[in-house]
Amino acid sequence: MVTREEMLAEVVERELAMFLEVRNRGGRADCQEQPEAFRLMRRMTHAVLSDAFAESYLEDLRRGEADGRNFMTEKYAVMEGQIPPFNPDPRIRDISRSECAWRDAIAAAYPLVVEADGGDAFRRYLFAELQTYSAATIGAYADCVATAHREDRNLAGERYELLMRELGFGSLAEREAAMRKAGSAGARG
Structure with missing residues (x-):
């Protein structure tokens, strides 16, 4: 039986393979x-979602590869307005x-760690990414969102907490406090 970590690792590796194949107008992106x-950012993105989401999305990726699709190319094409949104799912x-x-709530609570003005870019990015998901995967994601609302959880906050731990900063609160301290020390200097 495949563990959750193995499943998420396969999702991220399949995404990375697609990402590395994206052809940008100006050549390879930095x-x-x-x-x-x-890998870190995508692992953080998916880690707070359910096994049902991961299983469904992994199947999407496998099927997409078999069909010759590149979800990353499609996502960036939607983001850049090269193709119109193609998935009408209201969810x-x-x-x-x-x-x-x-994300806006986390940016308001931790303004030094999470840029408030990044919300529009995040909105475009997420909307474009969701275009590539199957109805089953969107349903699993919608279930994760509904569960988070019922449990009064903030999935964006959970992602940032994971990221801070991965980067060795402990938590969002610890990183924000350290940045505040560094900023006030710099202002006195």
Whole structure:
């Protein structure tokens, strides 16, 4: 039986393979030269979602590869307006609204760690990414969002907490406090 960690690792590796194949207008993007950063960010993104989501999305990725699709190319094409949104599932807007509200709350609480003005870029990115998901995967994601609301959880906050631990900063609160201290020390200097 495959463990959750193995499943998430396969998801991230399949995404990375697609990401590395994206052809940008100006050549390879700088972020394509940083696969470890990609792995970290994608692991953080998926780690707070359910096994049902991971299983469904992994199946999407496998099926997409078999069909010759590159979800990353599709996502960036939607983001850049090269192709119109192609997935009409109404749950995409609901998921996006919740995730963006959570992100905005975290940016308000930790303004030095999470840039408040990054919300629009996040909104476009998430909406474009959700375009590539199957109905089953969107349903699993919507279930995660509904569960988080019922449990009064903030999925964006959970992602940032994971990221801070991975980067060795302890927690969002610890990182924010350290940045405040460094900023006030610099202001006195």
